Amino acid sequence: MGALPDTYPGYQYVKDPANREKFAKAWGVESLPAHTGYRISELPHRAAHGEVRAAYIMGEDPLQTDAELSAVRKAFEDLELVIVQDIFMTKTASAADVILPSTSWGEA
Numbered sequence: 391m392g393a394l395p396d397t398y399p400g401y402q403y404v405k406d407p408a409n410r411e412k413f414a415k416a417w418g419v420e421s422l423p424a425h426t427g428y429r430i431s432e433l434p435h436r437a438a439h440g441e442v443r444a445a446y447i448m449g450e451d452p453l454q455t456d457a458e459l460s461a462v463r464k465a466f467e468d469l470e471l472v473i474v475q476d477i478f479m480t481k482t483a484s485a486a487d488v489i490l491p492s493t494s495w496g497e498a
Contacts (some may be wrong), residue, residue: 395427
């Protein structure tokens, strides 16, 4: 899963067959799906229906900033695993199963 649901690293589009072939070869897999991933706004619905079982969240705090907090809270309860990577202990990090450290611009 990338940080954006429709691109691979370097903003290379998932729907481009040449990009899928290039990344499949680089990652040592036979092929990659042609469909894009889900957007954060889809998470509550997808989690409730078992289509998403885990989330890896980097540098975002949806339990603080999402417009539909109750839906996001419910989605977190439906997920089997929530991993958060951040430089701060956010509300989302506090609800995570696993918290990973991140670096800020000054540490890179």
